[in-house]
Amino acid sequence: MKLESTGCTDPGLIRAYNQDSYYIDPAGRFFIVADGMGGHAGGEEASRIATEEIRSYLDKNWQSPESSLEILEQALFTANQAIVKDQQNHPERADMGTTAVVIMIGPDELPVCGHVGDSRLYRLRESQLEQITEDHTWIARAIKIGDITAEEAREHPFRHVLSKCLGREDLHQIDIQPVDLQLGDRLLLCSDGLTEELIDQKILEYINKAPNLEQAAHTLIEAAKEEGGHDNITVVLVSVEA
Structure with missing residues (x-):
C-alpha cells in the first residue's frame, strides 16, 4: 500500500497561540492529530506530550506480536498516563488535556484508528465523505438520541463540552476500530477548528x-x-496510491 500524505496547522484568526499538534510518520506507518486544552501553556504541553508519547510507543512496538488494535490502544493509554503524571508534577497545568485521533497502517493487518475527544477521522471514497470516528462530546450524544438536530448543534452553547479526553485519571476506555482502505481512498484527520467552521x-x-x-x-x-x-486548525491528509 503506497501512501501520499501532507499536513499543516494554523492558530486561526482569534487565538494568538496554537494548542494543536500533529505528526506524520516518515515511513507512512501512522498519523496523529491532537488538540490541546487548558490554557496556553497547558494545552500546548498536553498535545505535545500526547503526540510524542503516541509516536514513541508506536515506533518502539511496531514489531510487537500484539495486534495493531492492542498496540494502538496501549499507545493512547500511555499518552494519557504521561499527561496525568505531568499534571501531578506541575499543578499549574492540572486542568490540561487533549483530544487525539490516530490512524495506524500496519503491513499485514487492516489499518486501525484510535481516538479520544472530538478530533476526527474521515474517509473520502468515490466522492463520498464519511466520518469514521464518533465525537466524544455531550452534543454528539444528544444528536444520537434525537434530542437535538445536527443543524441546531452547530450553534449550541455546549457543543465544545467533551465527555472524554486524554489527561484524565478516570479514562478507562478508548475507541479503537479497524478501518477499511481501498486504492484511491483519502483520509482526513483534523481538529475541530476545521469542522466547527466547515460542514x-x-x-x-x-x-x-x-x-x-x-x-x-x-x-x-x-x-x-x-x-x-x-x-486552531489542523489538517492531515493521506491518499492511498497505486
Whole structure:
C-alpha cells in the first residue's frame, strides 16, 4: 500500500497561540492529530506530550506480536498516563488535556484508528465523505438520541463540552476500530477548528477541487479562516496510491 500524505496547522484568526499538534510518520506507518486544552501553556504541553508519547510507543512496538488494535490502544493509554503524571508534577497545568485521533497502517493487518475527544477521522471514497470516528462530546450524544438536530448543534452553547479526553485519571476506555482502505481512498484527520467552521459537504468540495493533497490541506485551512477561524486548525491528509 503506497501512501501520499501532507499536513499543516494554523492558530486561526482569534487565538494568538496554537494548542494543536500533529505528526506524520516518515515511513507512512501512522498519523496523529491532537488538540490541546487548558490554557496556553497547558494545552500546548498536553498535545505535545500526547503526540510524542503516541509516536514513541508506536515506533518502539511496531514489531510487537500484539495486534495493531492492542498496540494502538496501549499507545493512547500511555499518552494519557504521561499527561496525568505531568499534571501531578506541575499543578499549574492540572486542568490540561487533549483530544487525539490516530490512524495506524500496519503491513499485514487492516489499518486501525484510535481516538479520544472530538478530533476526527474521515474517509473520502468515490466522492463520498464519511466520518469514521464518533465525537466524544455531550452534543454528539444528544444528536444520537434525537434530542437535538445536527443543524441546531452547530450553534449550541455546549457543543465544545467533551465527555472524554486524554489527561484524565478516570479514562478507562478508548475507541479503537479497524478501518477499511481501498486504492484511491483519502483520509482526513483534523481538529475541530476545521469542522466547527466547515460542514462536511464543503470539506468534500475543497478536497475534490484541489489539484493535490498539499493544496487541499492549505485550502481547507484558509477556508476555515474565511469562515471565522475561531480556533486552531489542523489538517492531515493521506491518499492511498497505486
